[in-house]
Amino acid sequence: MLDLKKLQNNFDETVKKLKKKKIKDEVLKELNRLFVVLKEQKGELEKLQSEQNRKSKLFPVYLKEKKDISELKKELEENKQKITFKQKIVKDLEEELEIYALNIPNIPDDDVPIGEDENDNIELKKVLTPREFDFEPKQHWELGENLGWIDFERGVKLAKSRFSVLKSDAAKLERALINYMLDFNAKRGFNEVCVPYIVNKTSMLSTGQLPKFADDLFKIEGEELYLIPTAEVPLTNLYRDEILKENDLPILMTGYTACFRKEAGSAGRDTRGMIRQHQFDKVELVSITKPDQSDEVFDKMVECASDLLTSLELPHRLVMLCGGDLGFGAAKTIDLEVWLPGQNKYREISSVSNTRDFQARRAKIRFKDGKKNRLVHTLNGSSLAVGRTLIAIMENYQQKDGNILIPEVLKKYL
Template sequence: MHDLKWIRENPAAFDAGLARKGLEPRSAEILALDAERRSVQTRVQEMQARRNEASKQIGMLKKQGQDASAVMEEVAKLKDDVPALEVKDRELGEQLDAILASLPNLPAADVPDGPDEDHNVELRKWGTPRMFDFEPKEHDFLGTALGLMDFDGAAKLSGARFVVLKGKLARLERALAQFMLDTQTEEHGYTEVNPPTLVKDSALFGTGQLPKFGEDLFKTSTGHWLIPTAEVPLTNLVGDSIVDEAALPIRMTALTPCYRSEAGAAGKDTRGMIRQHQFWKVEMVSITHPDRSEEEHERMTKCAETILQRLGLPYRVIVLCTGDMGFSSQKTYDIEVWLPGQDRYREISSCSNCGDFQARRMKARFKSDKGNRLVHTLNGSGLAVGRTLVAVLENYQQADGSIVVPEVLRGYMGGLDVIR
């Protein structure tokens, strides 16, 4: 959500920020509605003041034995007129809120400009892709050949974009999730949280998925929504509250199932586990002081990178351009892991600094010497578990179709070193 006061003071900068996102200017429309609403509010205040004054005048006239009928008629008319103006005030406020709620966060100054993913900028690479002495296979071929990855069975149960993992692959996915949680909690200082995965409209509004992106979500018959990521419940834990400045930063992590309709993804990644309706993810969320959110963004990204480094998976970090960023983000780093079966890098984590954009929507504040201020919120994958499983299968495959278990996972796998 945007700060209306800031737009009043910086209309040109606001429109320039929207232009960087490929959007038309909106400040004139917003400020016209704002001016009209403020005029209505001023008129209501004047009428209420006059009504109070006239009511006192009626008492004085009656006390003096004078005719108060004219003033009484004026008060009656004011009493009828004020509610209509109050309705107008509410309507204008709702129009303003609807416009502000529909507009994305403005990109940070150092975000590269560009309309789409082709204009993202690579920042760094880690690791060297393995040289195979055979043609590397994609994960779905490997998992199916092992008899441990079943897409047909999942389709019978649920349709397309689902998978059933069995035996040692199911355990490998669980091992990855446990390893991620242990690393983020024991080494990086995140507090593990087990949140609800069904949430109300207000939670999704707070993090920016509603009202604009409802088609990307699954909704139940009870009115609850299935979470697309644990960012939603974790971030909203500080909504409608005021935390102490000394408590910042608040760092939380959660392993949850995530649900996405993949609206608009027809024809994209229809095979395999890359783009599923249901998947597991370890999410990281930070609630920070505004002066330290950029530093926290770098830290969070490094926390996600640590997982890939421990697993020995080559990756690169890119900064998203203005046209490829998410709705609530002011700056996003994507981490892309190398998949030899596809011969390219694919996203495995997205770490975003949302500034005070989400905090304003959910009224998340902290108490400081300067009064109550909005916190800054950040979120990132640490990591997407299913995609990490994909990367392990493809990078650790052997010529005979077996999969070497990364050394850091063997303790979680009961000492197993190869899946055959």
């Protein structure tokens, strides 16, 4: 959530910054207006309440002195009516303000490039050179079906489209990758955590999936519970409503979970193959830091994911997302895109974001900075999307005869 006081004090600047995310001025203006009006109304309400409290305390005094209380009572009854009326106004304003505030995305960092969509993202660097093939490299779904590694039809039979089944070596490889990634991240100082795959509404609100992106979530019928779209949600919410000790920061975590997404806005995209599924495995990194630590930790997380790909000898590149392509909660994001020879393209395999205090404000995650409580910064990043890593291995390690070599570092995990 935005810092509303900041919005009030630096309105023009904030508007300018949010232009990168295509937010209309009017929305911010209305938000600001509501904020100011609410403050006014609340002030008036508090005055009334103060009077009520003060005079109520006279009751026992009057009774003791055997004074007549009927006049006092009458006054208070009248004042109470005013309070009730004012309370309604304040409550309505608060609700309206919240709807506005929760739907406004995070402010991009100053170094985030201006741009419309993924075409305006900026390539930062390439790591490893794609291999030269002396044959036409196949796409992963062709390899997968030929080897009996991926069963798309039966996945659909069990659930629906965009579900698939991994078999034999692919199933083992998936599991090996998860273990390898967790171990790799642990060596970089990220502590392994195992969390629920189902979370409540408050958790989703705190990390920003709700209220805006309800359409992309699987909701449990009859309950205020949702399947997680990423481990970022439970991992970040671990510290919701807590005031952390300064010495405990930064908190670096890694965790494996399955992830569930409706992919509501992706009809027709990547329908073939395993790139975009309703359920996929992911090993995630989440960090909670002091504000002055978050840039450093961000770099560390990007480096961790990149080195992980390098260790698997998978060529990839780092891309800085432009304002238009930035996610809702992110102030800054670097994507890692892995080379897929079958598709002859780089495809996203990891996304590392710094949300600054955006999620922290919603989730009320703070730390004691001397005497004061300050909001932390939260960061998240994939390390890595496991299914896509499997695909990348299949396409990059494929042989002319259709077999797939196993990356050196994974051998001891199989």
